[in-house]
Amino acid sequence: MKAKIVITPKKAVLDPQGKTVQNALEHLGYQGVAGVHVGKYIEIDLQPGTDPAAARKALDEACHRFLSNPVIEDYRLEIAD
Amino acid sequence: MHFAVLQFPASNCDQDCVHAVRMLGHTAELVWHKDTSLGAASAVIIPGGFSYGDYLRCGAIARFSPVMQAVQRFAADGGMVLGICNGFQILCEAGLLPGALIRNRDLQFHCEQVFLQTANRATPFTRSIPEGRPLRIPIAHGEGCYFADDATLDRLQANRQILWQYCDQTGRLTDGSNPNGSVRNIAGIANEGFTVAGLMPHPDRASEALLGSSDGRWIFESMVAALAEGSKGGGVAAAQSLGAAELQSR
Numbered sequence: 001m002k003a004k005i006v007i008t009p010k011k012a013v014l015d016p017q018g019k020t021v022q023n024a025l026e027h028l029g030y031q032g033v034a035g036v037h038v039g040k041y042i043e044i045d046l047q048p049g050t051d052p053a054a055a056r057k058a059l060d061e062a063c064h065r066f067l068s069n070p071v072i073e074d075y076r077l078e079i080a081d
Numbered sequence: 082m083h084f085a086v087l088q089f090p091a092s093n094c095d096q097d098c099v100h101a102v103r104m105l106g107h108t109a110e111l112v113w114h115k116d117t118s119l120g121a122a123s124a125v126i127i128p129g130g131f132s133y134g135d136y137l138r139c140g141a142i143a144r145f146s147p148v149m150q151a152v153q154r155f156a157a158d159g160g161m162v163l164g165i166c167n168g169f170q171i172l173c174e175a176g177l178l179p180g181a182l183i184r185n186r187d188l189q190f191h192c193e194q195v196f197l198q199t200a201n202r203a204t205p206f207t208r209s210i211p212e213g214r215p216l217r218i219p220i221a222h223g224e225g226c227y228f229a230d231d232a233t234l235d236r237l238q239a240n241r242q243i244l245w246q247y248c249d250q251t252g253r254l255t256d257g258s259n260p261n262g263s264v265r266n267i268a269g270i271a272n273e274g275f276t277v278a279g280l281m282p283h284p285d286r287a288s289e290a291l292l293g294s295s296d297g298r299w300i301f302e303s304m305v306a307a308l309a310e311g312s313k314g315g316g317v318a319a320a321q322s323l324g325a326a327e328l329q330s331r
Contacts, residue, residue, distance in 0.1 A: 071181040
């Protein structure tokens with residue numbers, strides 16, 4: 001079982017990396033790009049037999065407290081097989 | 082006065098801070114990140130560097146180190162804490178200062194001299210800074226773009242917690258003089274009690290003429306003067322007595 005965490009910059013936060021990647025995509029001829037947001041992906045391997053609900057609760061706290069910074073980032077947490 | 086200068090894996094301005102304090106005739110010692118006590122420190126400096134390799138986010142791992150739990154207690158008791166560069170990032174991550182520091186808007190690492198306007202000279206971190214002349218102090222960072230939401234910024238401004246702002250050499254706050262895209266040109270701020278402050282520029286690297294500027298020295302001198310005045314009650318007393326003095330002088 002794995003926890004998959006996607007962390008993205010909040011919409012109100014300047015994202016120069018996203019903007020630069022967007023410009024590069026346009027430069028390479030990829031049409032129709034309305035916006036690019038560059039974030040982080042964290043994958044956590046959970047021990048076999050872990051209770052998914054308990055893992056979600058603990059990792060949700062970890063995301064809020066440590067893995068993301070709520071001032072500047074949003075996160076999505078998924079527990080998957 | 083006795084300063085504790087924290088030392089994390091990959092701190093790189095720790096010795097500079099110790100040197101800056103000793104040049105003023107005061108004592109400083111390094112406190113290792115695994116230590117749980119700050120000893121007999123009158124004030125704490127969290128120096129620049131790349132603590133824990135800047136992994137995850139700058140300061141994100143350092144804030145949970147044992148020594149930072151001691152700093153949390155020290156700050157809660159009104160102790161004076163200054164964070165420089167990575168130290169500022171750590172203080173924001175630790176929640177001791179509001180906001181966050183993100184990638185510079187041009188994605189470049191900036192290592193250059195900047196000018197700073199002191200926005201509030203009536204604080205324990207700024208009281209010795211002469212009026213009317215911008216400070217010339219170097220920066221060296223890739224993630225120094227200060228960000229906070231508008232409500233936080235308005236509160237900072239109303240409480241005069243913004244201590245330093247990037248300006249041109251005549252003291253004007255221009256976009257061109259903002260090296261990293263910080264909101265409202267913010268280079269450094271303090272907490273509500275004016276006992277904890279952080280800034281991205283390096284006063285430690287501008288503390289003697291040999292380094293090209295000694296303007297940073299005024300920040301350390303301010304701290305020493307405030308500590309001397311409030312030596313019995315710590316930083317809070319110093320801040321409060323300074324506030325009172327400021328009111329009387331108007």
